[in-house]
Amino acid sequence: MKGISPERWSEIDRILDAALELDPAARASFVTESCGDDSDLVKDVMSLLDAAEKSSGFLEKSGKDHLNDMLADMVEQLDDDEENDPYVNKTMGPYRLIRRLGRGGMGQVYLGVRQDKADDRFVAIKIIRRGMDTDEILHRFRVERRILASLTHPNIARLLDGGATDDGLSYFVMDYVDGTSLTAFSDRERLTIDERLALFEQICSAIHYAHQKLIIHRDIKPSNILVTDEREVKLLDFGIAKFLDPGATDADLPMTKTGVRVMTPDYASPEQIRGDRITTVSDVYQLGILLYELLTGSRPYDFTDEARAEIERIILEKEPEKPSTAIKRVKSSDSDSDAELTSTRSAPIDRIRKQLSGDLDRIVLMALRKDPDRRYQSADQFKQDIIAFRTGRPVLAQSDTFVYRTGKFVRRHKGGVAASAIFVLMLITVFVLVVRFAFVTAEQNKEIQQALLKKDQVTELMLGMFGDVDPEMARGREVTARELLDRGVARIELELGDQPDVQAEMLNSIGVVYLQLGLLEKAEPLLFRALEMRRVLYGGEQHADLAQSLFDVARWYEENLDERAEIMHLEAFDMRSRLYERPHMAIAESSHELGVVYLDMMADHERAEGYLQDALDMFMELEGPESRKISEALSNLGVVYSSGDMADLVAAEIVTSRALSMQRQLLGNDHPFVASNLNNLGALAYDLGNYEASQQLLEEAIALRRLLYGDHYAGLANSMNKLSQVLRELGQFDESERLIRDAISIHGENYASLHPRTGHDYHMLGLVLERDNRPVEAEEAFRTAVAILSETVPAGHYLLADAQASLDSLLR
Incomplete structure (x- = not known):
């Protein structure tokens, strides 16, 4: 059946579609009559009907929705001559x-x-x-x-x-992977439980990496995993994989068609059966089935000869039996199966059952929970529990009880622990905990009282600040947010002079608000003073408040494109890494901002991607697949992917679109992050040469930033700068020039007289003037750009190098 034309397939499709609507007994005569004297057509359609009947188990449906599956079966039957x-x-x-x-x-x-x-x-x-x-x-x-x-x-x-x-x-x-499927390799080599788990860890690593790239595999099964003789795992076949956000790109097909779900039934998750949203946790479920089969030699459910409705009921309602029970059942129920299983293992079945019983049972069943929220929330979390089991440590799938942890301790050190010693150890532990609690409680009570007092003082001051909005105080005049902040600073000086820790807290908090409003000159003295006070308060001690001040001052340096941001962020990152255990939100935030510094200020895309990916991993582990911070990290990774010698603009567009979609869903259409991603997507469209789309996105970003911040916001000027470049490429020189001059004015209001952003604005102005055949004015703009950038960025910085190159090119 080789070389069939599209017209022939259309004819087959038409007859097949009509035949499937008939009672099975009437189909053969209908096909014979419809095909006339074309015996080959009769043969082709009847083969398809036969394939349909043979594949009607799980994907049992009528009509042409099943055509692709039947085509595959037919080609298998009619085109199998290699x-x-x-x-x-x-x-x-x-x-x-x-x-x-x-x-x-x-x-x-x-x-x-x-x-x-x-x-x-x-x-x-x-x-x-x-x-x-x-x-x-x-x-x-x-x-x-x-x-x-x-x-x-x-x-x-x-x-x-x-x-x-x-x-x-x-x-x-x-x-080309010269390997054997996962289960076949494991059985052929008679791998131990530990050796099988080591292979599974590699699979989890691959799946977790794909998830970080916002890709769900959806078809994790032994035949799609090969193992080489060197025991290296290779994951194959992303044929039904999908990007996490099909709305952000056309690079995916719908999850379902009418009556058809893209899945392998034996490995389908409950949410796939229900037609619910598929997430990375759906892959975790499939990993659970894979591990079940790898350990026991069978899958949790037997769907042999089951109808579609019954298969769905089993997946949705029936709880799988424990792996240790499943392997025991094989031994007791079927001597042939027992012998076959024993031939693939390096230990007797009874010993394997004991190895599976307990933690491994709980690990596998946690991955197979019906409720996605109660499974492991990432493939990496699943992997970490496997590592914990293999090293004899407590696993997440086990309740964290004293008896459980003690049992783990004894098994790790069973050579030196007798039963009597365990009993004494338990008594001593209880006694020590009681005594320690008594002393620690007394000491911590003082700290708790101090923290509560600090909270009350801060609350009282904040209420006093916002009390100024009361009509009796405002006397009919509108009080702006900036006025409230200014008054708050004055009250901090007057009322908290004798409480430096509370004063530092308030100074830093208001400084951060000024920073978020783009009021850098007002933010500077508050943030730097809070940092200085906290260095004195805590000396050389590692402290969360000091780390926060370091972080916020570093962000102030970021806004000023001052490379001292790197030093401050590294200090904050190091301190937080010493104070907390990973994953921790404070460490993730520091890692994220370091990535931004290396991206925006140093064009070090390799280090930027490393820190941003590290932050994204922690955010996803701490907050699940979607959150505001995850969207921000994705947005910045999109900028990384669009930059440097190895730029991948397609990947950048996918990631940035995903971030924008997440932000619209979580934060609404009028959030500042939405404006930022509209700006980033506009910049990407510009880089891709799609100037009309870029113009539309940037104009939307400008409108939203103006709505949110007014006409004097520095971020507004950044968007104007980029839109000016777009209009320059579209030949709209007058509007391009107006926008870039407005950007220069706004940046001048927000920053010092000499600032890198202003220097970059002048460079863009020069390019507009040059394209508009005004070389004298263009030269003046280029020279201004070079002069400003020479004073504000290090020698060799890309902004300075680009401006100098434009000037040199004009003068040649």
């Missing part, structure tokens, strides 16, 4: 195809070798199967290629190349 495979020994671009490795629902995979290089390593080439090149399948194929292009991880098969065959079928090229 000797006649038209692609074997064929050259495809620079690659020669040697033999077929396998086939899937939409593609065939071949072993190939590149012919035009000395490097003759084997590769795997995936080609869309003839007849499967529908719009939907082509789109999904492109999605898989795009996903693989964004993934670089030692446990994920790497994308190398892509293209199209001479007859127009898409293909892509990956590393």
